[in-house]
Structures are given as C-alpha cells and as structure tokens.
Amino acid sequence: MVSTADPLSITPAALRVRRLGEPGIVSPMAELLQSRVSSPHYVHELDRVLLDDTVDGAAARLCDVADLPSLEPGGPREYIYFDPAATRAAIVTCGGLCPGLNNVIRGLVLELADNYGVTEVLGFRDGFRGLVGDSEPVRLTHDLVAGIHNRGGTILGTSRGNQDPSRMVTTLQHYGVSLLFVIGGDGTLRGAAKIADEAVRRGMRLAVIGIPKTIDNDIPFIDQSFGFQTAFTRATDSIKSAHTEASSTPHGVGLVKVMGRHSGFIACYAALASHDVDFVLVPEMPFSLAGESGFLAKLRHRVRRQGHAVVVVAEGAGQDLFEYDGAVDASGNARLADIGALLRQRIIDDYAATREELSLRYVDPGYAIRSVPANAWDAVYCLRLAQAAVHAAMAGRTAMVVGRWHGRFVHIPIPVATGGRNQVDPNGDLWMSVLEATGQPERLF
Amino acid sequence: MVSTADPLSITPAALRVRRLGEPGIVSPMAELLQSRVSSPHYVHELDRVLLDDTVDGAAARLCDVADLPSLEPGGPREYIYFDPAATRAAIVTCGGLCPGLNNVIRGLVLELADNYGVTEVLGFRDGFRGLVGDSEPVRLTHDLVAGIHNRGGTILGTSRGNQDPSRMVTTLQHYGVSLLFVIGGDGTLRGAAKIADEAVRRGMRLAVIGIPKTIDNDIPFIDQSFGFQTAFTRATDSIKSAHTEASSTPHGVGLVKVMGRHSGFIACYAALASHDVDFVLVPEMPFSLAGESGFLAKLRHRVRRQGHAVVVVAEGAGQDLFEYDGAVDASGNARLADIGALLRQRIIDDYAATREELSLRYVDPGYAIRSVPANAWDAVYCLRLAQAAVHAAMAGRTAMVVGRWHGRFVHIPIPVATGGRNQVDPNGDLWMSVLEATGQPERLF
C-alpha cells in the first residue's frame, strides 16, 4: 500500500513522539516480567523501525544511519511515567462504527487492570459528546467488558463531530483523568491532538493516545487499520451474491457498492478475495461512462463474451461524474453523490438504448459490513493495539497514535497520522494484482 | 401458519392426485429394499394424511372417515409405472433464485440414477425458455452435480415468465422425455399443469412433477417451503446490523426491508430470531403512518422510551399507502412500490418536523438473502423433496407437487397448491408470538 503522504517527504524530526516527561517509576509490567520472563523484551530508547525498508530508500539518503526516517516501536518499557496506583484512565469511541471497537475497549480495560493495576477506567458515552454533556461516564469493570469482544458496535456509543477542547479538558480534569484513549478517525484524532495541546497549556499531566479507526484503511503509515479485514470479508459475501445472481440468469450483471470514500482498498481486497469480479471502480482511478473505451461499452463487451459480469464500485468512485452541491455530513465530510444509483441507472439506460436484454442485480451491503463483530485476525490485532496503547500511555507518551508498520507495533505522532491519506497506488502492486485478476483495462475513458 | 385457502373449503375430491395409469412394474427400489430392509416401508394406496388434525376439524364433518379431506403421502411404491431402463428425465428451474435449487437438482439426479437406474437426465437451461429455444439441454451426470449442493443459485440458470405449452411439449417429445421435474413458484406451476394437460391431449406418457419454490413461504398446504429457513436466517444478520447501529448511536432507528410480497413470514421469523425488534410491518396487517396511533407516533414513542428502535418491514407491506400505477414485472406480478424508501423518508420528515434528533440506518439485504447456499436444514429438506418427487414420478403421478404437511411428505394436486396463498394469520399463533416479542400494538392506525 502506498500513501499520498510520501515516506520520502517525512523528516526524522517529524516522527519524534511527544513525551510528558522522563519515566521514573519501575513498571509493574517490568516487575511482573522479571519474575516470569528470562530476559524480558523491553523496548529501549534506541530501538527504531525504518520508515522505508527498500535498499533504494536507504541509499537515497544514506550518509548516517541516524538520518534515516524511523519510527519508535511500541511495547512495554522498563520505567514508566505514571504511578498506576494514582492513575485514572478514560476511553471514548467516536465516528462511524467499525468492527473491533469493543475488542479495543476490552483490551484497554484488561491491560490497564491486569498488567498495570490501573483499575479506575471510565467510559465516556456517545463520542466527544460525552466529554461535554451532563451524562455520567460508566465505570468499566471486568464484568462489564466480559464477552463484549464477541459483539459488533461499541458499548460506549458513538457520535460524529468534534467538541470544544477546552470544555472537554475541563471534564477530564473534573474526573481526575490522566490517561485518555481516543478511538476514532482522522477528524477525531485531530480533536485528540487539540485535547493534548490544551492539557499542556494548562500544565496538566494528561497522556492522550489515539487508536486510529478507519474502515476504509486510509490512514497513512499503518499496514492495515483494525476492522478492515472483517469489513472486506463481509463485502465479499455481497460480491458472491451478485456473482451467483448474475451467473444464474441470461445477460446477468451484478453491481455491488462497497464502502471507500477516498480509498478503494475494500473494493480491491474484496474483489481479489472473490476472484470472480470483472470491473473494480475506485476513487483513485477516474473513468468515463460513455465512449468506445468507457465503462459502459467495456461492460457490454464483457457480458457478450462471458454471458455475465460483476462490477464492484467504491462509494467514492466517479465523483467527478456529478456536480458537487457542497453538502457535508455531521463529521464535516463532503456528502458523496450516489455512484451506485448512477451506475445502475446508466447501465439500464445503455442496454435499453441498444435494445439488448439485461438482468441487473444491485447489491448494497451498506452498514452490514461495519456492524459485525471483529473476525479472529482483527480480534488479535485490536487486543495488541490496545496493549501497545496502554504501554505508550503509561510511559508518558502523548499526542500520538499506535499502529503497525511492516509488521511491527509503532508510535506515530498525530500530525503524521493525519497529515495524508493512504490510497491505492495506481502504479503499485495491489492495483496491478487487481488488473491481473479482473482483466479490466486500466484506462476506462 | 394459516392459509387464505381455508382447509375447510377443500373437498376430498379436490385432493385426489392425477395418475397416468396403473403401476405394473416392480420398483427397483422395492427390489433393492427387499434385499436390505427387513420390512420396507412402501406407501400403500390407503395411507392418507388428514388435512386438518384438530378435534374440531374432525368433528366438523365427522360422519365417515372417508369424508375427511386428506392427502396422499409421498414415498417409494412397490410397483411403479415407468420402466427405468426406457425412461428419460428432465429438470428445469424457473423464476427467482432461492436457496436449495442446486440441492434439489442434485437430489433428483442421484435418486434417479442410484435408486431407479434412470441415468438419462437432461437439464434445460434458463427456465421455460430452455424448452422453446435452440440451446441444447445439458446431460446431468454424477460428476456434473458433485459439490453443487454447496453453492447458491442454480447451475441450470433460470428466467421469468411462461412459454407456449404446445412448443414446450414438442421439445420434450423431441428429446423423448417422460419425466419432467419443474422447480418454480405458483406461476411456473400453473405452466407445468398446462404442460401436463397438453401431454394428455397428445396421448403422451409424461409425468410432470412440481417442486414448489417460494422464498416467501406463501404456497398453501405446505409446512414450509424450501429455502425459507436459509432466507430468514440471512435476513436475521441484517436485523443484527440494524440493531447494532441503532443501539450504538443516540436516537438510533434501524430500518430493515426484507422479502415478502404478499406474506410476511420472513419478516416475522427473522424478527423472532433476532428478538431485538420493536415493529414488524407485513402485507397482511394494514397500518397508517400519521396520527396518534399511527406508526410514526408509536415509533417516536418507542425511541424516546428505549433510546433506540428497530423496524422490520416486508417489501409488500403498506402498498395501500401508494397509488398503484399498474406496472408489472417479467413474471406478470404487480410491481411493488418501495415501502422501504417511503418509510425512510417519512421517518426523516417526521423527526425533522418535531426537531428531534434522529440517527436512521436503513438496511436492505436485497438479493443477498436468496443467493446463498441452503443451510443444513434446507439441505436435508431439499434432498428429501427430490426423493419424494422421483418416487411420485416413477409411480405415474402427474400434475402434482410434492410438499410436507404436518411433518409428512405428501402429494398435492397443482390446482390446490396454486389455488390460494399461505399468509400470516392475524389471529393465529405466529402473529401472536410477534406481538408478544415486539410489544408493538396490533393496530397501527
């Protein structure tokens, strides 16, 4: 996966994570580990993971190793910043649902309690709203989080949109919170950074750790966002339905709309997983409908040759085919025009114009792909992200997110994580795989 | 389940199944069975299953046992009508997809070949079209049907609409077919009856056996149609999504549209299976939107009290809320107005009018519930239906369908099976269960 935030443009300095102060307390993890692990794997200050692991990347700047952009690894530290006995944590979930939210919540609560002895964990309800409203936070206990990892959604509720950082920090102060875990997308994470800034301004010792949530997998410098695998797996079911319908009727066309506002990862992975897809339309690759080499002509051609065809379209694809009316949603994102409905109508019209027979099946799984429980892989990943987030918070890091880069858990400053967008690279190996698997022409215009 | 075709209105004569002639050949099944079963369970001419098994039903007409309306049981006969060595069979699948089509096809092929020695089985493609067109039928062998029962759809393809019976019979004559298995809904079954009539007219020995297919479970005198369980199971997933979404956001409303043109069985069963539904709207029960006791007011009330609500609506519900434009689909059925879209808009408008906050999630699983493979229960049922269909055909029955009534496989004349519609009884125990489980008022107007 390639990001529009080019690794080569990132300086080593930008990758440095902010710290509240120097760690001074021996970690309970360390005490525990010393009693049970022969040579415990603490993360040392000098450990770094290279941002770019190609020889070209290394050669491009190679004068001194210290000059290579690299990330701080996640994991337990021997010395920590917060005294567990005097620490209260809080959790908040924001934005749209994503598989794994409850797993992250449970992972945070259990890691804090079982491995650090932080038993005071508050859950604020309904996203950032819960930090400015009158509703009491809920006390998150072992009993309360038992079994929640097998359910979709979030037990804390969620809402869209940011709130006034000052009011939120006042609430956190009121409840004596010193660790805040924010699970949300890029808008939410920017809000989290503002909370961290405001806390610094007030001289408050508050560690703000983000766990980046994006079902579209569009946050940069993260191998894969949590819930993404579960989501594209579920999308695969819809593609199977569409393929079954299309291939069971004469002149069958199956059209499936999947999530993906700016990035077509769900569309690409779901199409590859089904391996029965003929066209994948994503936001990164423009296309036209009419014309000899346009989508409609190519589709008709494929149906004629093969008897049927399956098309997967990401919701954010083909937005240039509409005039934008300026509408935004509650999170402030531009409201997308309905490309699924447009394609459906245009395919029908096109077949009507040529008087060819058509049996079109339109499938839109909608919310179904984001409200399911995390699959086994995401369950592991969410748990480990939560562990890494707790380690980072206890070590006094702030204004950062945890993620995984090239298979390693790392710390990423919020500005870097929100400073670009992970997208399908038109010249990269993922899109190449899609072109090979579908046989579709790259240029549909 | 109660049918609009009242059992009390059916005469014993109407339940008699048409026969091509007297059985004269010892069944290979009988020979096989004699060698391996101590006392084989053939079906005898006198076995009958009561249509109505309540004491009231019996008392209502009780003068002579022979007067009680009853059905001929399905199963193997000791003597059969067709000589397996000289018999060629054909299969055709018609209308919309339904889980289990491939299971029925495989069941027919294996029962014919393995237990009767009828190895010539042709599959006509794309529904009744395949019986009038130029395309060659496919020879259905063991190899060809291996593993198809694990796939959704139909390997024979399907299409909507009837064809000229005379042309179809000519095709069957051309291929020397004497057993025709027609898998389809009520329109298709009426077409099958016409084929049987035309064959009689021509003095042709053709057994036409229907395997009734209706994902809506709306064919009368059948406990449950094949694929129905699989379909409502799949619909349950969508309800779970809607419930997860609705209960994870403030003022959440989950609205789910499921199949069910004239009968609300899928809606009722899926709602009971989830046990998290607040309103079930079905074609059998009219409702109004506006007004104190209308749906919208009751919905708002439920959301206020409970924080969220889930609504399941069958596609055929509330059609009186639209003006019908006379449109029909390829099968000649009235095209339904989109009650899902209407409800969605009216709920949004209603909340906008009262300036209350609303977070509405609309889920429409669409084709997804009918293109999946049969679940284990439907797999068993499809196989046994296919076995019963082969037994009936080999015994010389025609113009009938196989079904299950009160747990027993039975033969039902096509006019009886297509002469009414199975619907949710407003005064019956299923609807009572729904009212108890949802707590919704019965009168929504």
Place this chain on the structure above:
Amino acid sequence: MVSTADPLSITPAALRVRRLGEPGIVSPMAELLQSRVSSPHYVHELDRVLLDDTVDGAAARLCDVADLPSLEPGGPREYIYFDPAATRAAIVTCGGLCPGLNNVIRGLVLELADNYGVTEVLGFRDGFRGLVGDSEPVRLTHDLVAGIHNRGGTILGTSRGNQDPSRMVTTLQHYGVSLLFVIGGDGTLRGAAKIADEAVRRGMRLAVIGIPKTIDNDIPFIDQSFGFQTAFTRATDSIKSAHTEASSTPHGVGLVKVMGRHSGFIACYAALASHDVDFVLVPEMPFSLAGESGFLAKLRHRVRRQGHAVVVVAEGAGQDLFEYDGAVDASGNARLADIGALLRQRIIDDYAATREELSLRYVDPGYAIRSVPANAWDAVYCLRLAQAAVHAAMAGRTAMVVGRWHGRFVHIPIPVATGGRNQVDPNGDLWMSVLEATGQPERLF
C-alpha cells in the same frame, strides 16, 4: 420420526394435563390483546390436537371424536390462575449444554415481565444444586438478559444429577416462588415432576413447567427438540472436513463420531445435509464388523469402487460390540464404550491385514456441537417455547412440558414425555431417506 412410545398405546386420559385450580383472573395478555388484536386467538378448553393424524389412525378407533387421543394446545388463555402482581418465578437449567438455553431463559424473562407484569424472576445456579445449596439465586432483569441469546452455554450454569425434592421445595418456599421453569432432559424432568408432587403434598401453589432439552432429539411426542437443528448443522461441518480429507488423499476414509446415545437423529440428519456420506451407523440399527456382509468388508468395497468413503457413527451405535462394565456417569446414565475409537482401530487393522493402503481421518467434534449459540430457527423455536411455557404456568398448569407436535405448540404431561424414547424407525421414512442417499446396505451383518 417414530417413537418407541407408540401413539396407539396412549390413552386419552394419559394426555390430560394436571391443573392447580380453575383460572379466575383476567389475563393481562387478554387485556393487552383486546386493545390491539381484532379477535384475539385465545386457546379454548375444547381445542385439542390429534396425536395421530393419519386416516388409519383415526379409523382405528373411530367411534366418537372424544375418544381420539389428543393434546392440549399451548398459547395464551383469557383467564389465568396466578395474579401477576403477587407472583415470583424461578428458572433453573440442568444437565449437559444444548444450543438455545440462553434463548429460553431470555424468552421466559421477557415474556413474564413484558406481557404478564411478573418482574420478579430468580435464576438458580448450577442446576438442581442451586436449589439445595447456599448460593443466592440471581435476579434476572432485562439488562442481565440483554444479548445472552447470541451466546452458547447457559448464564445460569448447570450440573448433572437430581437432588432431594423436599429440600428443593423448601428452598422454593423460602424464596416465595410460585412458578418454576425447569429446562432439562428426561432425568431432570422426572425430578421436576417430583417437585410438583411434593408441592401438592404441602398444599403449595407451585406451577412446575418443563422445557424439554435433549440434543439427541429423543423425547417422544415432540417434532424436534430445541437445539437439535443447530447441533446437526454443526456436525455437518465435521462431515465436510472428513469428506474433504478423504477425497483429497488416495484410499481416504473419513470417520466422524457424532452425539446420539440412544437415537441416531443427529447422525441421520447431518448425513443427509452433507449428502456425501457412505455409511451411517446408529444405535437403532445393529451391525457387525467382520464377515462378508459386515461393515468392514462393505467399507473396503466402497473405497475400492469410489476411491474414498465417509462414515458417520453415533456415539451410542454398536454398543453390543463391547462388554458393558456397568459404569455410569453423574446423571446415572450408562457410560458408553467408545465406538469411534473401536471403529478407527478395526479399520486400520483390517486394512493392515489385507495390506491395502489406507489414509484414515478421524474427526470427533465432541462438545463443539453443543456449545454454539442457537441458529436462527432454534432461536425462534426457543422463544416460542418460552412464551408457551409462561402461558401454561400462568394458567395454572403443572407437571407438564411444552413441546411442538405436528407444527402446533402443545402441553404434554411429564410422565408421557418421559415414558418412552423417540428413535429412528428402521421402517420409517427418515431411515429410508438415509438408505437412498448413502446407498448403504441396511443389513450390515
């Protein structure tokens, strides 16, 4: 399905359900229903469901309709016996796990609270032990039962074995319980009958209603026990594994052991659902291993012809091949010898003796088929069973179980439900379907 308890041997008198007294209170259900149902479907005293619905069955005794053995239907009554405001209910789950236990618990709690206003519902822990021990029962509230229907197991815990009825009734008196719902198998139900008897002896107004639980589907006069469909569905997965393994290696044999102590229903249904099974061995059908027509010779023959074979064996099959050592388990049931291990070894020895190659895969899903959550069908059935149980209890019935017979919910006196065993009829249509689908010889000796 046919029972060893022959319907013809049951007298009408034996089917009469015991009552605590005459109903005197207008049911809250009735009040609710009158406000919302046009003509509510109460169950009247004269409604009865025939035990035998064949014409032969009717003719066999036909002099007077009242002489036909028939069952009391389940469902809401207009008048009830207990005053909801003064009623406390209790629930206990006993014996081995079965899919749907939590669904029944939730169904009981919600029906009692939402439709009758009985809000005091206690859950006794760990089966009948909870009725004699020191542990406090848990108060079952809406919150506590939210979401439990999506989980396997039982939130109340369970244990095997009966306890002293006198001590149990003393506990129930102590807690002021007047409705007791007992979910368990035939041993448990006999224990429930003793509780009912002891309560009568003490002049205590206690309604004891059983919800029969048997994953083996071996309780008579019940179409199908709850959890059975889920269980055989899960067993089907194991058969698929075995078939995949066997058919991917030369000379592959897949051997699958499934539950079924005395009745082979799971083996039969799972084999039919897979439709890839070659031999089904059940407790009802004896077989020998050695000899020309014994199982081992027939298996070798099938592998030679087909390249591989799949065998499904119920745990209770072939017990006559062992000498019984008299061991019993905690429920007092005879401990079964391990037929799976025996077959595995004997197949290996047999192939070794003939020096033929063999690739044997043994699969024993064990507890996996009983600890999963109920599937959608069982979820509906459990909920409706729970509703029927509450209706029966509130109407003052006792010492009975709820069940479904020929598709209708009915009341069955405990002695009838525990007085025989539902088994696969060697001459019935289910076993016939198995023989047709597998092609196995019926006589394996």
Place this chain on the structure above:
Amino acid sequence: MVSTADPLSITPAALRVRRLGEPGIVSPMAELLQSRVSSPHYVHELDRVLLDDTVDGAAARLCDVADLPSLEPGGPREYIYFDPAATRAAIVTCGGLCPGLNNVIRGLVLELADNYGVTEVLGFRDGFRGLVGDSEPVRLTHDLVAGIHNRGGTILGTSRGNQDPSRMVTTLQHYGVSLLFVIGGDGTLRGAAKIADEAVRRGMRLAVIGIPKTIDNDIPFIDQSFGFQTAFTRATDSIKSAHTEASSTPHGVGLVKVMGRHSGFIACYAALASHDVDFVLVPEMPFSLAGESGFLAKLRHRVRRQGHAVVVVAEGAGQDLFEYDGAVDASGNARLADIGALLRQRIIDDYAATREELSLRYVDPGYAIRSVPANAWDAVYCLRLAQAAVHAAMAGRTAMVVGRWHGRFVHIPIPVATGGRNQVDPNGDLWMSVLEATGQPERLF
C-alpha cells in the same frame, strides 16, 4: 515473529535467487500493461527489500548499502525468459491439507492463461506420486477451476513423502513441462530443489517455483504462510466451545489441543483472538507438570480463583515429558506423543488426588482446522502468491519460493526458506502479548 534462522546470520550472497538465463522476450504482461497502465510498475533488477528493517540492523553492518542483506521483490518483469506460446506448465500439491490450496491452483491457472497466454497447464495428481506413477495428469482449464476457490482440500489430491528426482524429471520431460509449481512444506520444497538441480544437470530449461505451505507458519522469512489465518480462526471456534463449557459448569476446565508441531503460532494467535484463555502451552516454552510452580498447581490455583480455566496446548508442546520411541510418519517427521491426552489424564489424576471437584472438557478440532476453505484474507493472499509465482517462473527464476516479507512479495532461495524454522520468540512481542493477555507465569517449572 522471530525465526531461529537469525537474519543477522544470512549473507547477501545467500539471498541471491538462481536464474535460468537472461530474459529476452517482451512480457505479454508488459504489452498488456503498456496499453492500460500509465506507468506500469515493473520490478527492476535493482529493487531490493531489506531483510532487517530496524535501525540497529542497519547500523550493525553499515559500510555500504549493497552489503545489507536484502531480498529480490516479486512481481511482473518487463522482459521474460520463456516464450508463452511454447510453454507448458505443471502444478503439484504435496503433504497435508491447508486452507487455500485450491485458491493457489486457480490463481496459477488463471494468471498463466489470462495474463501470459500459457494455456497448457497440467495438474499432476496425489503429490509427487503423480510424477512417478502411471496416472495421467489432468488438463487444468478455466471450466475445471471455476468455483474451486470456495472449497477446502485440493482438487489435485495430495500425498506425503518424496520421490526419486530423476524419475520425476523424466516425467516432466516426457510431458514437455518447462514451468513447475510445487505447493508444499519444507520437505516438499527440498524435493523441489532436487528437481531443479536434476534439470540443470540435464541441461533442461525448467523453472521450479515453490509456494510454501505450512499451516504451522514455521517457514522463516515469510510474514505469514497461506492458510494460517484461516486455520487459527477455526481453532478459535474450538476455544470458544471450551470456554463456554468450562464457564457453564462448576470447576470447569476447558482443554484444547491445536496444531503446531514445532511452532506455537496457531496456539498463540487463537488464544489472543479468543481473549478468554488462561494458559498457552507451546513447543518453544518447556514446562513441568508437578511441583509448586508447575502447570498443574497453577491451573488449580486459577480455577479456584476464577471458577474455571481454559488451556490451549499445541500438539508439539511438552514433548520432553515423554520418552521418544523413534517413530516417524510418512513424511519422515518424528511422530509426536499425544500431549493432549497426557494433560487430560494428569489433570484428572491431580484433581482426584486432591479430591477437588473437576469438570474437564477436552476439545481436539483435529483435521477440522485444515480442511476448510480459505477465508477472505487468505484468498487474497493465495491469489497474489500465485501471481508472484507465475511472474517469477516466466522471468526464468528457479529453485526459489515466493513469500511476503514486511508486507512485500519477495523471492527466497529454497535453501534459505528451508534452512531454519520460524518459531515463537520467548523474548519477542508476540509471546509478550500472550503473557499479558493470559496472565500466565512464563516459567511453569
């Protein structure tokens, strides 16, 4: 994940992949791509992926970039070695089943045919046996591989053990094969290397490409082997069963045996995914049973405190607790002693000795975790591995395997891939996560 084959011990030279000759033909992929991709992403000769991407790793040897051990990336080349029109390919699957085998087969066939125009693809049956026996290979066409990716097992069959390289090469010569794709584990891959050597000896232009298969994920320098995710997902179901059983009975212990001969990855990942496990026993971490700090004492302690406990044991764990009898299986691997049975018995004995109550449930999913179809993630991965394998073969690479390292598809010489074993690092972050999630002491002796 850390390998016993230490990256620091690998020299740059060892990572160089063997080539049959210089590429001379313009790739059809290149022609296709030029017509449809703006700037196609060919892999250039200078692209390399660093084996170790930590700054420490880089610093350790940093004098010259070219000295850093690095891998050749996979992907399409502009120029290829084989002329597609004159090329015949062959596929063989060896060893035990693994989810995804059919996906790899289908991926190879479609990539060869659709993107390179190599339409002659032979499938040899039953592993390496098919290369020495009399059975004809099957011609793999589009029709034959349609839908196979939705099935477990391998349509080509498989067997264990190697065969004489000379005879195998003679067979390949006989059929005119120049591309051989071998899907199998380390034993198989060593066999593949011998085939490549023998071909070189004969001066035969044969590209031998391995697709490494190991359900245990124990092949080094590969992020994760195909089928691993599907397998541990399936193992998670068994853990859920065990947890449901254990937590539903007093003093419940759930014991689950999973695959993992030398590496405990399945045990670790499945335990993390369930997040309800109390002890994970793997081959990499020795433990004793008896004694104060032994496993049995710690287990009893956990059950007393928590009411129940769940134990996951890899089949290869605790082998030092047995005396090895020298037995080997058909692949020449040491036959493992049954640690599951031992633990089960020792736990029972231990509780019997202390006269404490115990309710032990033992679950062994066995073959069930390896015979299921690939999940969506593995489906994508298998398809892309197959694409990479075809690219490598067409470019004239040989005696190598394709894999993914730090998220990039790479070429690995067979000696490197089979020269060590990927194992759970006792001091690494995965095992740390397991210790944190289970709370188990690391030292169980």
